[in-house]
Amino acid sequence: MVPGRPLEFDRDEALQKAVEVFWEKGYQATSIDDLTGRMGIGRQSLYNTFGDKESLLGEAIEAYFQAASAPMLAILNAPGSPADNLVTFFRKTVDRCSSGDHKGCLMVNTGVEFAGTGADSPILKAIRDRFKGLERAMRQTIKQAIESGELDKKTDPLQLATFLVGVFQGMLLMCKTGASRETLERVAAGAIASLKA
Amino acid sequence: MVPGRPLEFDRDEALQKAVEVFWEKGYQATSIDDLTGRMGIGRQSLYNTFGDKESLLGEAIEAYFQAASAPMLAILNAPGSPADNLVTFFRKTVDRCSSGDHKGCLMVNTGVEFAGTGADSPILKAIRDRFKGLERAMRQTIKQAIESGELDKKTDPLQLATFLVGVFQGMLLMCKTGASRETLERVAAGAIASLKA
DNA sequence: CCATATCTGGACTGAGCAGTCAAGAATAAG
DNA sequence: CTTATTCTTGACTGCTCAGTCCAGATATGG
Numbered sequence: 001m002v003p004g005r006p007l008e009f010d011r012d013e014a015l016q017k018a019v020e021v022f023w024e025k026g027y028q029a030t031s032i033d034d035l036t037g038r039m040g041i042g043r044q045s046l047y048n049t050f051g052d053k054e055s056l057l058g059e060a061i062e063a064y065f066q067a068a069s070a071p072m073l074a075i076l077n078a079p080g081s082p083a084d085n086l087v088t089f090f091r092k093t094v095d096r097c098s099s100g101d102h103k104g105c106l107m108v109n110t111g112v113e114f115a116g117t118g119a120d121s122p123i124l125k126a127i128r129d130r131f132k133g134l135e136r137a138m139r140q141t142i143k144q145a146i147e148s149g150e151l152d153k154k155t156d157p158l159q160l161a162t163f164l165v166g167v168f169q170g171m172l173l174m175c176k177t178g179a180s181r182e183t184l185e186r187v188a189a190g191a192i193a194s195l196k197a
Numbered sequence: 198m199v200p201g202r203p204l205e206f207d208r209d210e211a212l213q214k215a216v217e218v219f220w221e222k223g224y225q226a227t228s229i230d231d232l233t234g235r236m237g238i239g240r241q242s243l244y245n246t247f248g249d250k251e252s253l254l255g256e257a258i259e260a261y262f263q264a265a266s267a268p269m270l271a272i273l274n275a276p277g278s279p280a281d282n283l284v285t286f287f288r289k290t291v292d293r294c295s296s297g298d299h300k301g302c303l304m305v306n307t308g309v310e311f312a313g314t315g316a317d318s319p320i321l322k323a324i325r326d327r328f329k330g331l332e333r334a335m336r337q338t339i340k341q342a343i344e345s346g347e348l349d350k351k352t353d354p355l356q357l358a359t360f361l362v363g364v365f366q367g368m369l370l371m372c373k374t375g376a377s378r379e380t381l382e383r384v385a386a387g388a389i390a391s392l393k394a
Numbered sequence: 395c396c397a398t399a400t401c402t403g404g405a406c407t408g409a410g411c412a413g414t415c416a417a418g419a420a421t422a423a424g
Numbered sequence: 425c426t427t428a429t430t431c432t433t434g435a436c437t438g439c440t441c442a443g444t445c446c447a448g449a450t451a452t453g454g
Contacts, residue, residue, distance in 0.1 A: 003422035004430030025313045028225045032412060042432055043413090049431095053412070102312065111374040112309045115299065116222045128375065162380055163387025167360075170367025177308040178325065183359055190360025194391050200452035201400025229442060239403055240443090246401095250442070 011049060012063075014039040018050075019060045019067075023106045027057055027113050057110070058123055064106045065130055068096075073134065076141045083150035085141055086164070086195055090188040093168060097175035097184050104176025107131070108169060135165045151195065160194075167191045208246060209260075211236040215247075216257045216264075220303045224254055224310050254307070255320060261303045262327055265293075270331065273338045280347035282338055283361070283392055287385040290365060294372035294381050301373025304328070305366055332362045348392065357391075364388045 017039040021030050032053065036043050050056040075089050097104075107127045114124045138161035145151040151160075171179075171187050214236040218227050229250065233240050247253040272286050273279075294301075304324045311321045335358035342348040348357075368376075368384050 002430085003428060005420040005422095005432080007431070008420095026310065029310075029313060031410080033410095043434085044415090044432065047413070104309070104312070108370065109309055109313070112301070112306055112370065113223065113226075115301070115373045115375065116226060116306070124374070159383045159386055162383035163364075166367040166371060166380075166384035166387070167364055168367075169370050170363040170365075173305065173309065173366050173370050174363060176312045177321070178312065183363075186356045186359035187363035189356055190363070190391060194387060199400080200398060202402080202450040202452095204401070205450095228440080230440095239401090241402060241404090241445095244443070 007045075007049070009039075009041050009045070014041055014049070015056075015059055015063050016067075018056055019064050019106065022057060022060050023064070023103045023109070027053075027110055054121075054123065058126065061106060061110065061123065061126060068105075069107070069130060069134070073137050076137045081150060082141045082145035082148060083195060086138075086145070087192050090168075090171075090191050093171055094181065094184045094188050097171060097179075098181040102175055102178055105169075105172035108172045109176060131165060131169070134168070135161050138164050145195075163194070164191060204242075204246070206236075206238050206242070211238055211246070212253075212256055212260050213264075215253055216261050216303065219254060219257050220261070220300045220306070224250075224307055251318075251320065255323065258303060258307065258320065258323060265302075266304070266327060266331070270334050273334045278347060279338045279342035279345060280392060283335075283342070284389050287365075287368075287388050290368055291378065291381045291385050294368060294376075295378040299372055299375055302366075302369035305369045306373060328362060328366070331365070332358050335361050342392075360391070361388060 018035055021034055021038050025034065032043060032046065035053075035056070036046055039046065041049075046056070050059060072089065072092065075092060076085050078085050078088075103109075107130055111124065111127045114121055114127075139157045142151065142155065142157040142160050146153060146155055146157065167187065167190070171184055174183060174187065215232055218231055218235050222231065229240060229243065232250075232253070233243055236243065238246075243253070247256060269286060269289065272289060273282050275282050275285075300306075304327055308321065308324045311318055311324075336354045339348065339352065339354040339357050343350060343352055343354065364384065364387070368381055371380060371384065
């Protein structure tokens with residue numbers, strides 16, 4: 001083993017706290033002191049372990065994706081009826097948005113913040129790639145629903161997938177800006193209705 | 198007339214420039230120097246004329262609404278077929294998002310930024326009220342479309358209105374984060390399709 | 395021409411920020 | 425025990441920012 005003083009904190013736990021802070025307050029509005037306070041570590045420990053603020057955000061987004069987004073993707077790929085999976089996806093989105101005090105989605109929130117900077121940062125690229133991935137998964141599920149006869153043969157998988165991702169992002173946005181559960185349920189109902197056309 | 202040195206700049210023109218800066222860069226990322234630079238006025242002139250940074254943002258949002266959002270509302274209330282007006286609304290949204298270099302919507306962008314602050318600022322309230330107004334207008338147009346037989350009698354106007362506003366906000370968000378015109382057209386197509394069920 | 399009121403330009407202030415440094419503490423290997 | 429390595433703590437640096445102050449400029453009204 002390599003010598004040296006061991007870390008006094010759990011890296012993953014600290015990262016999880018960082019996710020929460022960025023999620024609630026946004027990147028720019030979060031200071032290093034906000035982070036160290038919630039993460040329960042010292043300033044230098046943060047820089048040693050995670051690099052600078054933007055690197056930490058990158059790791060936070062990755063961790064957020066694993067914890068929050070990946071399970072949503074899993075819903076789409078679940079066994080059973082593809083069309084039901086799509087419905088479940090939106091119901092679950094309502095549930096997630098209704099709990100958790102209107103934090104919205106870390107990737108959506110961060111995307112808005114970084115989109116204005118002109119420089120196409122790796123952060124922004126990562127976020128876009130994640131949503132592209134969601135669109136692909138949606139498209140795949142839609143194709144399966146068409147094959148199984150749950151959706152009309154004339155359905156355009158790409159068009160419907162892009163549309164559903166758009167509605168999904170709209171819901172996450174409205175969650176962040178304070179929408180009620182009833183509001184989100186109405187939006188979800190519209191998305192679900194578009195599957196039964 | 199009240200004595201005193203007259204303003205050397207056009208208040209409305211300067212405000213319009215402020216709108217552009219906030220729209221592109223976001224509130225926090227915009228410095229007073231950014232503003233004075235683009236507005237073509239001195240620092241003290243800005244504070245004399247518009248108050249502090251947040252007051253200026255308030256006026257900018259109001260001006261943005263008058264210039265950008267009010268015309269969208271007018272589309273819904275236009276004479277002729279209400280259902281056609283809804284379709285036109287989304288087509289126009291695609292056009293607006295495709296031009297103008299991915300600035301999205303000042304109110305959506307600002308809403309995300311202020312939603313994290315906890316304190317329910319007047320800015321956030323104003324933004325929410327605007328979108329509530331849009332939802333009301335949507336609902337009214339939908340009711341008319343039901344009466345005229347263009348939409349199914351069983352349509353729930355509130356549900357459909359909330360849904361369409363959600364899709365609309367999703368489009369504005371995707372515009373900000375860099376979506377292509379094709380992407381936005383697919384989302385709009387989904388919204389329009391939901392009117393023909 | 396003078397008094398009054400407002401606007402302009404530039405310097406200034408005080409606070410908050412991201413990131414660094416250095417001295418000491420804790421560990422493992424030999 | 426000694427040495428090499430890494431972590432921790434707290435002070436520090438340099439910068440940026442929002443907002444203020446003040447002296448000078450430009451207008452109106454008498």
